[in-house]
Amino acid sequence: MNNHHTTSPIENKFLSIIGVASFCYLVIRFSSISILSKLFSLGDSFLFLQFEQHFWQFLFSFLAVIVLSRGHLWSYGINSQNLKTSMIWLVWLYGTIIVATLIFGETILPVRASNIPHGSKETFIALLTYWMASPVANQILFFSFGQTILIKQWGDSNAVAGVPVVIFFSSAFFAFGATSSYFHFGEYSIIPTFILGLYSGIVYWKTNSLITPMLGHAFFFGFPLFIHILRINLFQ
Numbered sequence: 001m002n003n004h005h006t007t008s009p010i011e012n013k014f015l016s017i018i019g020v021a022s023f024c025y026l027v028i029r030f031s032s033i034s035i036l037s038k039l040f041s042l043g044d045s046f047l048f049l050q051f052e053q054h055f056w057q058f059l060f061s062f063l064a065v066i067v068l069s070r071g072h073l074w075s076y077g078i079n080s081q082n083l084k085t086s087m088i089w090l091v092w093l094y095g096t097i098i099v100a101t102l103i104f105g106e107t108i109l110p111v112r113a114s115n116i117p118h119g120s121k122e123t124f125i126a127l128l129t130y131w132m133a134s135p136v137a138n139q140i141l142f143f144s145f146g147q148t149i150l151i152k153q154w155g156d157s158n159a160v161a162g163v164p165v166v167i168f169f170s171s172a173f174f175a176f177g178a179t180s181s182y183f184h185f186g187e188y189s190i191i192p193t194f195i196l197g198l199y200s201g202i203v204y205w206k207t208n209s210l211i212t213p214m215l216g217h218a219f220f221f222g223f224p225l226f227i228h229i230l231r232i233n234l235f236q
Contacts, residue, residue, distance in 0.1 A: 016153040017169060020146045023064065024177050027141055031056035047125045054133035061141035068145070077144045077210035086212035089203045093216045094223075101224040108192045108224055123229055130225050134178075135217035142174040142197070143204050143213060156205065163202060171197030196220045 031053045042048040065076045073079070100108060150166035158165045175194035199220075200213035 013153050016150055020149055020169075021173060024141060024146060024173050027057055027060045028177050031060065045122060045125065047122045047129055051125055051129045051133050054129065054137040057141055058133070058137035061137070061145050065140060065145050068149070076148050077204055077208060077213075078140075079209050080211060081209045082207040083209075083211070086203065086207045086209055089207070090212045090215055093199060093212075094219055097219055097223050101227055104224075106224060106228045109189075109221060109228065126225060126229070127222065131218045131222040134221070135214045138174060138178050139200060139210050139214045139217055142170055142177065143200055144210055146170045146173055147201055147204060151205070163198075164205060167198065167201035167205060170201050173197075174200070192220075 033056060034049060034052060036042075036052045036055070037045070037049055040048075065073065065078070069076045074081070147166060147170035150169060151164065154164065154166045156164040156166075160168065171194055174197035175190050178193055196217060199216060203212045203216070204210060
Protein backbone atom coordinates (compact mmCIF):
# COMPACT_ATOMS: atom_id res chain seq x y z
CA MET A 1 0.00 0.00 0.00
CA ASN A 2 1.45 3.33 -1.08
CA ASN A 3 1.17 5.98 1.63
CA HIS A 4 3.23 8.54 -0.27
CA HIS A 5 1.58 11.96 0.01
CA THR A 6 1.89 14.46 -2.81
CA THR A 7 1.28 18.07 -1.83
CA SER A 8 -1.54 19.81 -3.65
CA PRO A 9 -1.16 23.17 -5.45
CA ILE A 10 -2.99 24.87 -2.55
CA GLU A 11 -0.60 23.33 -0.04
CA ASN A 12 2.37 24.41 -2.15
CA LYS A 13 1.09 27.98 -2.22
CA PHE A 14 0.78 28.25 1.54
CA LEU A 15 4.03 26.40 2.12
CA SER A 16 5.74 28.98 -0.10
CA ILE A 17 4.39 31.79 2.10
CA ILE A 18 5.59 30.04 5.25
CA GLY A 19 8.97 29.33 3.66
CA VAL A 20 9.52 32.89 2.46
CA ALA A 21 8.38 34.38 5.77
CA SER A 22 10.63 31.99 7.72
CA PHE A 23 13.68 32.69 5.57
CA CYS A 24 13.18 36.47 5.78
CA TYR A 25 12.80 36.23 9.54
CA LEU A 26 15.97 34.16 9.90
CA VAL A 27 17.98 36.52 7.69
CA ILE A 28 16.82 39.54 9.70
CA ARG A 29 17.40 37.68 12.97
CA PHE A 30 20.98 36.70 12.16
CA SER A 31 21.93 39.92 10.37
CA SER A 32 22.16 41.62 13.76
CA ILE A 33 25.70 40.30 14.21
CA SER A 34 28.19 43.14 14.67
CA ILE A 35 31.53 41.83 13.42
CA LEU A 36 32.37 44.90 11.33
CA SER A 37 31.19 47.30 14.02
CA LYS A 38 33.55 45.72 16.53
CA LEU A 39 36.38 45.52 14.01
CA PHE A 40 36.21 49.26 13.32
CA SER A 41 35.27 50.17 16.92
CA LEU A 42 31.94 51.63 15.81
CA GLY A 43 29.68 49.52 17.98
CA ASP A 44 28.07 52.61 19.52
CA SER A 45 27.06 54.01 16.15
CA PHE A 46 23.36 53.34 15.43
CA LEU A 47 23.73 54.11 11.74
CA PHE A 48 26.82 51.95 11.26
CA LEU A 49 25.01 49.07 12.96
CA GLN A 50 22.18 49.65 10.46
CA PHE A 51 24.68 49.61 7.62
CA GLU A 52 26.22 46.35 8.82
CA GLN A 53 22.84 44.69 9.28
CA HIS A 54 21.96 45.52 5.70
CA PHE A 55 25.33 44.17 4.57
CA TRP A 56 24.63 40.77 6.14
CA GLN A 57 21.07 40.79 4.84
CA PHE A 58 22.41 41.35 1.35
CA LEU A 59 25.01 38.60 1.69
CA PHE A 60 22.60 35.95 3.01
CA SER A 61 19.79 36.72 0.57
CA PHE A 62 22.08 37.11 -2.45
CA LEU A 63 23.64 33.71 -1.76
CA ALA A 64 20.13 32.23 -1.59
CA VAL A 65 19.23 33.82 -4.93
CA ILE A 66 22.41 32.45 -6.53
CA VAL A 67 21.56 28.93 -5.34
CA LEU A 68 17.88 29.08 -6.35
CA SER A 69 18.57 30.66 -9.73
CA ARG A 70 21.53 28.33 -10.37
CA GLY A 71 23.52 31.38 -11.34
CA HIS A 72 20.88 32.78 -13.72
CA LEU A 73 20.43 35.98 -11.74
CA TRP A 74 18.44 37.67 -14.51
CA SER A 75 15.49 35.38 -13.67
CA TYR A 76 15.40 36.88 -10.16
CA GLY A 77 15.30 40.50 -11.27
CA ILE A 78 19.03 41.22 -11.31
CA ASN A 79 19.11 42.51 -14.87
CA SER A 80 18.45 45.62 -16.98
CA GLN A 81 15.35 44.41 -18.80
CA ASN A 82 12.58 46.82 -19.84
CA LEU A 83 14.77 49.79 -19.00
CA LYS A 84 12.57 52.36 -20.76
CA THR A 85 9.45 51.27 -18.87
CA SER A 86 11.42 51.21 -15.63
CA MET A 87 12.58 54.80 -16.10
CA ILE A 88 9.00 55.99 -16.62
CA TRP A 89 7.99 54.43 -13.29
CA LEU A 90 11.05 56.00 -11.68
CA VAL A 91 10.26 59.52 -12.90
CA TRP A 92 6.74 59.29 -11.48
CA LEU A 93 8.06 58.12 -8.12
CA TYR A 94 10.70 60.85 -7.92
CA GLY A 95 8.08 63.51 -8.55
CA THR A 96 5.78 62.00 -5.92
CA ILE A 97 8.53 61.81 -3.29
CA ILE A 98 9.60 65.41 -3.84
CA VAL A 99 6.00 66.56 -3.29
CA ALA A 100 5.50 64.22 -0.30
CA THR A 101 8.71 65.50 1.30
CA LEU A 102 7.50 69.08 0.98
CA ILE A 103 4.21 68.10 2.64
CA PHE A 104 5.20 65.56 5.32
CA GLY A 105 8.89 66.26 5.88
CA GLU A 106 10.78 63.87 8.15
CA THR A 107 7.67 61.89 9.18
CA ILE A 108 8.18 59.59 6.20
CA LEU A 109 11.72 58.70 7.26
CA PRO A 110 12.28 55.06 8.36
CA VAL A 111 14.04 55.99 11.62
CA ARG A 112 13.18 58.09 14.62
CA ALA A 113 14.29 61.69 14.28
CA SER A 114 16.58 61.25 17.28
CA ASN A 115 18.64 58.74 15.30
CA ILE A 116 19.16 61.03 12.32
CA PRO A 117 22.60 62.70 12.33
CA HIS A 118 22.62 66.41 13.11
CA GLY A 119 25.75 67.61 11.38
CA SER A 120 27.77 64.77 12.89
CA LYS A 121 30.41 62.50 11.39
CA GLU A 122 27.66 59.92 10.85
CA THR A 123 26.07 61.94 8.05
CA PHE A 124 28.05 60.05 5.41
CA ILE A 125 27.14 56.68 6.96
CA ALA A 126 23.47 57.72 7.05
CA LEU A 127 23.43 58.59 3.36
CA LEU A 128 25.35 55.43 2.49
CA THR A 129 22.89 53.31 4.46
CA TYR A 130 19.68 54.75 3.03
CA TRP A 131 20.93 55.45 -0.50
CA MET A 132 22.78 52.16 -1.04
CA ALA A 133 22.83 49.46 1.66
CA SER A 134 19.15 49.42 2.54
CA PRO A 135 17.78 49.52 -1.06
CA VAL A 136 20.05 46.73 -2.30
CA ALA A 137 19.67 44.42 0.71
CA ASN A 138 15.92 44.84 1.19
CA GLN A 139 14.99 44.61 -2.48
CA ILE A 140 16.98 41.40 -2.97
CA LEU A 141 15.64 39.78 0.21
CA PHE A 142 11.95 40.63 -0.02
CA PHE A 143 11.43 40.92 -3.77
CA SER A 144 14.22 39.20 -5.73
CA PHE A 145 14.03 36.25 -3.33
CA GLY A 146 10.60 36.48 -1.68
CA GLN A 147 8.30 37.75 -4.41
CA THR A 148 9.93 35.66 -7.14
CA ILE A 149 9.30 32.45 -5.20
CA LEU A 150 5.71 33.44 -4.42
CA ILE A 151 5.00 34.37 -8.05
CA LYS A 152 6.38 31.00 -9.18
CA GLN A 153 3.95 29.21 -6.85
CA TRP A 154 0.92 31.49 -7.02
CA GLY A 155 1.20 32.95 -10.52
CA ASP A 156 -0.40 36.32 -11.19
CA SER A 157 -3.98 35.20 -11.86
CA ASN A 158 -4.95 35.61 -8.18
CA ALA A 159 -5.23 39.39 -8.11
CA VAL A 160 -6.80 42.25 -6.18
CA ALA A 161 -7.63 45.29 -8.31
CA GLY A 162 -5.36 43.85 -11.00
CA VAL A 163 -2.41 43.43 -8.63
CA PRO A 164 -1.25 39.84 -7.90
CA VAL A 165 -2.08 38.97 -4.31
CA VAL A 166 1.50 37.82 -3.65
CA ILE A 167 2.68 41.41 -4.06
CA PHE A 168 0.65 42.31 -0.97
CA PHE A 169 2.40 39.48 0.89
CA SER A 170 5.91 40.54 -0.17
CA SER A 171 5.06 44.18 0.63
CA ALA A 172 3.83 43.20 4.10
CA PHE A 173 6.97 41.12 4.75
CA PHE A 174 9.02 44.12 3.64
CA ALA A 175 7.10 46.61 5.79
CA PHE A 176 7.29 44.55 8.98
CA GLY A 177 10.64 42.90 8.37
CA ALA A 178 12.84 45.73 7.09
CA THR A 179 15.45 46.49 9.74
CA SER A 180 14.41 50.07 10.48
CA SER A 181 10.66 49.65 10.34
CA TYR A 182 8.60 50.29 13.45
CA PHE A 183 5.12 51.50 14.29
CA HIS A 184 4.89 54.09 17.02
CA PHE A 185 2.18 56.62 17.81
CA GLY A 186 2.89 59.73 15.81
CA GLU A 187 5.57 58.06 13.69
CA TYR A 188 4.22 55.93 10.85
CA SER A 189 7.22 54.21 9.37
CA ILE A 190 5.43 50.97 8.50
CA ILE A 191 2.80 52.78 6.41
CA PRO A 192 5.21 54.47 3.95
CA THR A 193 7.37 51.34 3.93
CA PHE A 194 4.36 49.23 2.91
CA ILE A 195 3.52 51.76 0.18
CA LEU A 196 7.11 51.56 -1.04
CA GLY A 197 6.78 47.77 -0.97
CA LEU A 198 3.68 47.88 -3.17
CA TYR A 199 5.48 50.15 -5.60
CA SER A 200 8.55 47.91 -5.67
CA GLY A 201 6.50 44.74 -6.05
CA ILE A 202 4.34 46.11 -8.86
CA VAL A 203 7.26 47.55 -10.81
CA TYR A 204 9.28 44.36 -10.39
CA TRP A 205 6.30 42.31 -11.58
CA LYS A 206 5.79 44.52 -14.63
CA THR A 207 9.45 44.92 -15.65
CA ASN A 208 11.10 41.75 -14.25
CA SER A 209 13.94 44.01 -13.11
CA LEU A 210 15.00 45.38 -9.72
CA ILE A 211 16.70 48.46 -11.16
CA THR A 212 13.77 50.82 -10.60
CA PRO A 213 12.71 49.29 -7.23
CA MET A 214 16.27 49.77 -5.93
CA LEU A 215 16.63 53.32 -7.26
CA GLY A 216 13.10 54.14 -6.11
CA HIS A 217 13.79 52.75 -2.64
CA ALA A 218 16.96 54.82 -2.40
CA PHE A 219 15.14 58.02 -3.32
CA PHE A 220 12.02 57.23 -1.27
CA PHE A 221 13.86 57.55 2.04
CA GLY A 222 17.17 58.99 0.87
CA PHE A 223 15.78 62.24 -0.52
CA PRO A 224 13.82 63.30 2.60
CA LEU A 225 16.83 62.26 4.70
CA PHE A 226 19.10 64.43 2.55
CA ILE A 227 16.71 67.40 2.84
CA HIS A 228 16.45 66.92 6.60
CA ILE A 229 20.23 66.80 7.05
CA LEU A 230 20.63 69.82 4.79
CA ARG A 231 18.06 71.78 6.78
CA ILE A 232 19.65 70.83 10.12
CA ASN A 233 23.14 71.80 8.97
CA LEU A 234 22.23 75.06 7.24
CA PHE A 235 19.42 76.50 9.34
CA GLN A 236 20.07 75.32 12.89
